[in-house]
Every structure is written in C-alpha cells, then in structure tokens.
Amino acid sequence: MAKPLPSSVLCKPVCRARGGVHPPHNKFTAQSATQTLPLPAAVTIPLAQHIGAPCLPVVSVGQQVFVGTLLADRTDALCAPIHSSVSGTVKAIGPMICAGGRLADGVTIETDGNQTPDPDLQPFPVSSAEDLVAAARACGLVGLGGAGFPTHIKLRPSPEQPIDTILINAAECEPHITSDDRACLEDTPLIVRGMHTLLAALQPKQVIVGIENNKPKAIEALVREIEGNPDAENWLRVMPLPSHYPHGAEKILVQVATGRRVPAGKIPSFVGCSVLNVSSLAVLQNFIETGMPLTHRRITVDGPAVINPQNLLAPIGTAIQELLDFVGVHEPPAKVLSGGPMMGSALLNTAMPVVKQTNAVLAFDKKNDLSDRHQAPCIRCGRCATACPMSLMPTLIERYAKINDIENLRRVGVGVCMECGSCAYSCPAHRPLVQYMRLAKEIERKGRT
Numbered sequence: 001m002a003k004p005l006p007s008s009v010l011c012k013p014v015c016r017a018r019g020g021v022h023p024p025h026n027k028f029t030a031q032s033a034t035q036t037l038p039l040p041a042a043v044t045i046p047l048a049q050h051i052g053a054p055c056l057p058v059v060s061v062g063q064q065v066f067v068g069t070l071l072a073d074r075t076d077a078l079c080a081p082i083h084s085s086v087s088g089t090v091k092a093i094g095p096m097i098c099a100g101g102r103l104a105d106g107v108t109i110e111t112d113g114n115q116t117p118d119p120d121l122q123p124f125p126v127s128s129a130e131d132l133v134a135a136a137r138a139c140g141l142v143g144l145g146g147a148g149f150p151t152h153i154k155l156r157p158s159p160e161q162p163i164d165t166i167l168i169n170a171a172e173c174e175p176h177i178t179s180d181d182r183a184c185l186e187d188t189p190l191i192v193r194g195m196h197t198l199l200a201a202l203q204p205k206q207v208i209v210g211i212e213n214n215k216p217k218a219i220e221a222l223v224r225e226i227e228g229n230p231d232a233e234n235w236l237r238v239m240p241l242p243s244h245y246p247h248g249a250e251k252i253l254v255q256v257a258t259g260r261r262v263p264a265g266k267i268p269s270f271v272g273c274s275v276l277n278v279s280s281l282a283v284l285q286n287f288i289e290t291g292m293p294l295t296h297r298r299i300t301v302d303g304p305a306v307i308n309p310q311n312l313l314a315p316i317g318t319a320i321q322e323l324l325d326f327v328g329v330h331e332p333p334a335k336v337l338s339g340g341p342m343m344g345s346a347l348l349n350t351a352m353p354v355v356k357q358t359n360a361v362l363a364f365d366k367k368n369d370l371s372d373r374h375q376a377p378c379i380r381c382g383r384c385a386t387a388c389p390m391s392l393m394p395t396l397i398e399r400y401a402k403i404n405d406i407e408n409l410r411r412v413g414v415g416v417c418m419e420c421g422s423c424a425y426s427c428p429a430h431r432p433l434v435q436y437m438r439l440a441k442e443i444e445r446k447g448r449t
C-alpha cells in the first residue's frame with residue numbers, strides 16, 4: 001500500500017473562490033514525458049515578449065551567438081532582457097508581428113546545430129532580496145503562464161508592503177494544458193531548491209505551492225521532496241486545491257490560499273503576497289545555479305486536430321508550425337490557439353514563433369472550432385454573472401461597451417475583469433462576452449488618456 005502523504009507538508013485553502021466553472025479537464029498529455037523538439041533550421045525571436053516597451057537589439061547581422069547570449073535589452077523598469085535560444089549566426093533583424101498583434105523587431109538566427117552554451121554564462125549566487133531581483137531580471141524572466149509581467153518587479157521588496165506569503169502557482173486550471181504538471185514531475189528537486197532560495201532571500205513566513213487536486217502525482221512528488229527535511233517542513237507547504245476554473249488566476253489563488261482580496265489595479269504584493277508560476281521558479285533556480293537564462297519553453301501541444309498530443313521542449317523563436325509538424329495533424333487546423341481554450345488567443349498564422357509565455361498550442365479542426373457557432377440574443381438568465389469570480393455583470397458591461405459609456409463602465413468595475421472566460425463558457429446564448437470585456441476595457445483605458 002502507498003505510504004500516506006505527511007500532513008505536516010500539506011495545507012488546506014482557507015476559503016472557496018466565488019463563481020468559476022468546471023470545464024472538462026482534457027489533460028490528455030499528463031502522462032507524456034517532455035520530448036525535446038528537433039532543432040529548427042532557424043528561429044525568429046521577437047523583442048516584445050513582456051508588457052513594457054520592446055527591447056532594443058544589442059547584436060548585429062552576421063554576429064555569431066550562443067545559447068544564452070544576450071540579444072536585446074532596455075533600461076525601462078517594465079522590461080525583461082531577451083536571450084538567444086540557439087547557437088548560430090544572426091541573419092536578420094527586422095519588424096514582425098508579435099504576440100497580441102504588437103509590431104516590434106525580431107532577431108532571426110540560423111542555427112549551427114551545435115547548441116553551444118555561451119561561454120560567458122556563470123552561476124548567479126543569491127543571498128539577499130536584491131540579488132534575487134537582479135537574478136530574475138538577468139534571467140529575462142516574465143510570468144510564464146500570463147501576460148508577460150516581468151518577474152523582477154513582482155519580487156522587488158517594499159518596506160511599506162512586506163511579503164509574508166509566497167505562492168507558487170501550479171494550479172494549471174485551464175483544460176488541456178499539462179506543462180506545469182510535467183515541470184512538477186520532471187523538475188521536482190529544482191523547484192524545491194527554488195522554494196528554499198525564495199525563503200532565504202525574501203524571508204516570508206511561508207512558501208506554498210497551490211496545485212489542483214487533479215495532479216496527484218505532482219502533489220506526491222513535491223511533498224516527498226519536502227518531507228523529512230525539518231527546515232523545509234517548517235516553511236514549505238503544498239496546498240491541493242479543488243479542480244475549479246479559474247483557480248490559477250493570480251488574484252483568485254491569493255484569495256483561496258490566504259483569504260486576502262487584491263484590490264482592482266493592484267498586484268498581490270499589495271496584500272503581502274507574491275505569486276510565481278512553478279515553471280518560472282524552475283527557470284529562475286536553474287539560472288541561479290548555472291547562469292543559463294530563459295531560452296526554452298515546455299509546451300503542451302494538443303487539441304482535436306492533433307494526432308499525437310504531447311509536451312515538447314522548444315527553443316523560444318521556433319515557428320509554431322514546427323511543433324505541429326512534429327506532433328502531426330489530421331487536417332490543416334481551422335484554428336490554432338496559443339494557450340488554453342479559456343484564455344488562449346488565436347494565432348494569426350502558424351509561422352508565428354514560440355515566445356516566453358507560450359505554455360500550450362492547441363489545434364482545432366473545423367468540426368471542433370466553435371468560434372463560428374450561432375450567437376443568440378441574451379435571454380437574461382444571469383448565468384454569466386453567477387460564473388464571474390470577480391462579481392461583475394457581463395451583460396451590463398456588454399451594453400455599456402456597445403454605447404461607449406466610459407463612466408458606467410468604470411462604475412461597474414470593468415477594470416477588474418481578468419478575461420478568464422467563465423462568463424462566455426456559461427452563456428447558453430453563446431454571447432462573445434470575453435470579446436466584449438476586452439473591448440470594454442480598451443474603451444475604458446482610452447478614456448483615461
């Protein structure tokens with residue numbers, strides 16, 4: 001009989017999240033050990049992979065680069081440097097369409113097939129909060145499951161708002177995606193060493209991994225890695241969460257793990273918490289130990305059009321088409337998403353590259369592409385409002401967005417919408433509510449400028 005998990009390492013959520021939905025998990029690749037994608041002939045690495053202004057290139061055409069060589073940087077606070085994911089020669093630097101439709105430069109590198117690490121890379125020892133912030137920046141780390149918020153900003157200590165709780169986000173509540181699950185299983189010691197690093201540098205009261213209970217093997221791996229170490233058992237915890245979308249949303253995770261609510265327009269540090277994605281933590285700890293920055297992503301490639309769904313390790317800058325060619329598709333996909341079915345965004349085309357935030361690529365055939373399904377008028381059933389974890393009224397927001405009513409959009413709190421898609425998922429009339437939420441937020445944002 002399996003040895004029971006020690007209660008000293010486990011902890012429970014303090015409250016339930018409001019609203020949310022229960023889409024089918026479809027974690028078909030949970031048992032798929034990560035495969036390394038064959039090296040592409042060339043990669044194109046966009047210089048806009050974070051929420052701030054794009055980086056500026058520090059390499060030139062014809063230059064030889066190695067894995068981990070700095071390609072671009074910028075001194076702005078909201079910036080994370082960008083490194084080469086391959087060894088080879090810079091062939092071009094020029095404008096391209098980046099994630100989210102932004103226009104910015106990209107660096108195209110022809111690979112030499114050797115994947116030689118940059119000889120200047122050195123471990124980056126961390127013994128203080130300042131060191132940790134510097135490491136996160138030098139590593140080029142951004143939120144790997146989200147909008148590309150630079151991690152060094154999240155980790156920066158503030159005397160007014162000391163961090164007492166660090167949450168490691170391994171919830172991975174989106175259907176299909178298993179890349180964080182595989183990280184927990186394949187990088188367990190690295191993740192737990194990373195938790196120790198956070199503990200030593202930031203000195204919080206606790207470091208908690210929040211993980212949905214549909215990942216029992218990952219929960220067991222993390223608990224076994226922590227158990228038996230008295231130091232670790234005092235400070236490190238694993239919190240299995242009910243499988244409930246969107247538990248992986250940062251503000252929701254803070255709420256269920258600590259009972260604290262992050263106000264609109266604020267980040268978790270405002271309530272004494274810092275949230276770090278579990279894959280981000282593994283990358284950061286690897287950088288601290290080896291000096292190798294963020295150059296590759298573990299990506300779940302799945303969806304009804306895919307023949308052989310699996311998790312792939314791919315260099316940043318690889319064309320999405322290379323991933324699809326490797327797993328095979330039944331027919332040319334009608335739609336390809338970067339990210340999960342709830343919050344992912346449709347790709348303009350499959351020549352677009354893997355970026356730091358790419359955690360999944362989902363390909364849908366015509367039969368399973370629901371984007372063209374019939375939309376009916378709202379029947380005022382209220383299901384969207386019940387499903388909204390932020391207590392918003394999506395129908396009101398839709399109405400105010402259609403008439404450009406900025407004042408009322410602010411009054412109903414459109415700014416707190418995290419575009420989780422729970423409202424659209426529950427709507428029997430198939431209203432495109434997330435699109436309206438995005439439009440409404442844009443109208444409200446433009447009204448401020």
Ligand code: SF4
Nearest residue numbers: 388417419420421423
């Ligand atoms: S997308 Fe916005 S409005 Fe819709 S459920 Fe999520 S938070 Fe609420």
Ligand code: SF4
Nearest residue numbers: 378379381382384427
């Ligand atoms: S769930 Fe759809 S039909 Fe029901 S109130 Fe909301 S928008 Fe209208």
